[in-house]
Amino acid sequence: MGNQSRVLNPGGTPDGAGFYIYFFDDDNGESPRNDTIMVVDCTWQGNTAENWGGAIIIYNGHGTDNYFGLSNCLFSENDSEEGGGALNLRNIGANNFMADIADCDFENNTTANVGGGIQFQNNSGMGNHFQVTNSNFLNNHADVFGGGFRMESQVSDSSLSFEDCLFDGNSADIDGGGLEVVHFQLGDGQTTIKNTDFLNNTAPNEGAGLNFYLEHQADGSLSVEGSRFSGNTNDATGNAEEGAGGFSLNNFGNGLAKVGLQACIFENNSSDDGAGAINLYKTNFVTTDTVRIENCLLNGNSGGGWGGGIGVNGGIGLTLANNTIADNSNGGIIFAGSALKMQNNILHNPSLVDFLASSGNVISLGGNLIGDNSMGTLLNNTDQSGADPMFEPGTYQLSEESPGVDAGVLPDAPTAYDLAGNARLQGSCIDIGAYESPYDADPTDCLTITDAREVIAAPSMVTIFPNPAADMTRISLENDWAGELNLRIVNALGQVVHTADFEKYGPIVVLELDTSDLPKGLYRALLSNGEAVAVGSFVRM
Numbered sequence: 001m002g003n004q005s006r007v008l009n010p011g012g013t014p015d016g017a018g019f020y021i022y023f024f025d026d027d028n029g030e031s032p033r034n035d036t037i038m039v040v041d042c043t044w045q046g047n048t049a050e051n052w053g054g055a056i057i058i059y060n061g062h063g064t065d066n067y068f069g070l071s072n073c074l075f076s077e078n079d080s081e082e083g084g085g086a087l088n089l090r091n092i093g094a095n096n097f098m099a100d101i102a103d104c105d106f107e108n109n110t111t112a113n114v115g116g117g118i119q120f121q122n123n124s125g126m127g128n129h130f131q132v133t134n135s136n137f138l139n140n141h142a143d144v145f146g147g148g149f150r151m152e153s154q155v156s157d158s159s160l161s162f163e164d165c166l167f168d169g170n171s172a173d174i175d176g177g178g179l180e181v182v183h184f185q186l187g188d189g190q191t192t193i194k195n196t197d198f199l200n201n202t203a204p205n206e207g208a209g210l211n212f213y214l215e216h217q218a219d220g221s222l223s224v225e226g227s228r229f230s231g232n233t234n235d236a237t238g239n240a241e242e243g244a245g246g247f248s249l250n251n252f253g254n255g256l257a258k259v260g261l262q263a264c265i266f267e268n269n270s271s272d273d274g275a276g277a278i279n280l281y282k283t284n285f286v287t288t289d290t291v292r293i294e295n296c297l298l299n300g301n302s303g304g305g306w307g308g309g310i311g312v313n314g315g316i317g318l319t320l321a322n323n324t325i326a327d328n329s330n331g332g333i334i335f336a337g338s339a340l341k342m343q344n345n346i347l348h349n350p351s352l353v354d355f356l357a358s359s360g361n362v363i364s365l366g367g368n369l370i371g372d373n374s375m376g377t378l379l380n381n382t383d384q385s386g387a388d389p390m391f392e393p394g395t396y397q398l399s400e401e402s403p404g405v406d407a408g409v410l411p412d413a414p415t416a417y418d419l420a421g422n423a424r425l426q427g428s429c430i431d432i433g434a435y436e437s438p439y440d441a442d443p444t445d446c447l448t449i450t451d452a453r454e455v456i457a458a459p460s461m462v463t464i465f466p467n468p469a470a471d472m473t474r475i476s477l478e479n480d481w482a483g484e485l486n487l488r489i490v491n492a493l494g495q496v497v498h499t500a501d502f503e504k505y506g507p508i509v510v511l512e513l514d515t516s517d518l519p520k521g522l523y524r525a526l527l528s529n530g531e532a533v534a535v536g537s538f539v540r541m
Helices: none
Strands: 006-008 019-023 036-040 043-045 056-060 067-071 074-076 087-092 098-102 105-107 118-124 129-133 136-138 149-153 158-163 166-168 179-183 189-194 197-199 210-214 220-225 228-230 247-251 257-262 265-267 278-282 289-294 297-299 310-313 316-321 324-326 333-343 346-348 355-364 462-465 472-478 483-491 496-504 508-514 521-528 532-540
Touching: 179 220, 210 220, 210 257, 247 257, 247 289, 257 278, 278 289, 278 316, 310 316, 462 521, 462 532, 472 521, 472 532, 483 508, 496 508
Parallel strands: 006 043, 019 056, 036 067, 043 074, 056 087, 067 098, 074 105, 087 118, 098 129, 105 136, 118 149, 129 158, 136 166, 149 179, 158 189, 166 197, 179 210, 189 220, 197 228, 210 247, 220 257, 228 265, 247 278, 257 289, 265 297, 278 310, 289 316, 297 324, 310 333, 316 333, 324 346, 333 355
Antiparallel strands: 462 472, 472 508, 483 496, 483 521, 521 532
């Protein structure tokens, strides 16, 4: 279907007022296989369905490896009663089905139920995929869930992806103003979001911008990269523990959620009762969800009981690396989860405390800069407490005088780029925060700590000879450590190139290291007892 087709106001029908697609068995009982339906260059406006799919419904009951493509289409002012104001796609029995939407606009579509723009129901079948690229969801509304788009899946191996999309001005009367992704029963699946912006979306309860929701035994993973959450609003009426202006994770079951947020900006989002930018909530501690937030900026967000920046409640294991959480009202991080690991983060929220924890195991992996003294004894001697990050005026970049320049702890595998797309390693060492500055503090030795709460021991403990090294060098450790220790050799990029366990019984131990296979360059030797690390440097010639 194509060639500038227009479907306008054909009148109310039970399903798919503009177009009904049904994959079903033929007269011989054969299911469709490798069937393709393409809809190109069409306008769908003002259509109304009594049930599902104001403009289009796709009922996918049979078959395998079938494909539905939708490109360069406009959906405007369509409406449905049950779900999918513009488009409803229902998988009921099909396997390996692909829905591909590209270069489409969904504007001002509405539903009295879920999915103001699109509803994707994945009720049965394996390996079904839905991908959306370069498409806009603008001012759509759902009376219940998912103002712009809602996926609900109870099957295995389902996937959903968005790339180069925009969710702006969408609303839902309960959860997921912009986008809501739901896994329930025994389902699992992967959702990937890249370079997609969530702006000015609203919902009174969970996730005004984006809501990721799990129930029963369902597992689910979510990756969000290079995306902006700005101006999303949530009043969290009656659900203070679950609400967020920008992004919410809500796990009400015993399954596992795995979430990664990379190089994202959360700015000027708000929640009356929940967390302004990000809220992570799980009803129990039976299983532990894992969340990693890295190279992100959270600024100007305002929250209620769970803070302006990040709120964590329940069985959540959170890792924060190289984030800048600044100028949020009602605090930076409020934590009541299972475990929190922090490395190279800036917390600077003058309106209230930067950090408040009521439960869980909080571990500093070093290199954090905290604007007040709220983390107290939780920090180690590589962290900075009560410090001003000294941003460049009007930005969250570090000034040349900032104490965060080259003061971070070099991880095993640093990301290649910072939030602005600049090389993550500039100057002598890694900076603290989401942005890497061009300035060089020229420290005597970079801090390199991995995966444990280790503090830097006196450098005089370690002697390396010969240095520079050719094919072999010796590493001498002199201190009162005894028992099983660990050696790590780290290159200038922070990558671990050699590791070994060894025993130490007396005051001195000498290790021989074969360096013949190492490329020429600067290396650091890290010797650790699990609590402290002794560091020495050598050059491979």
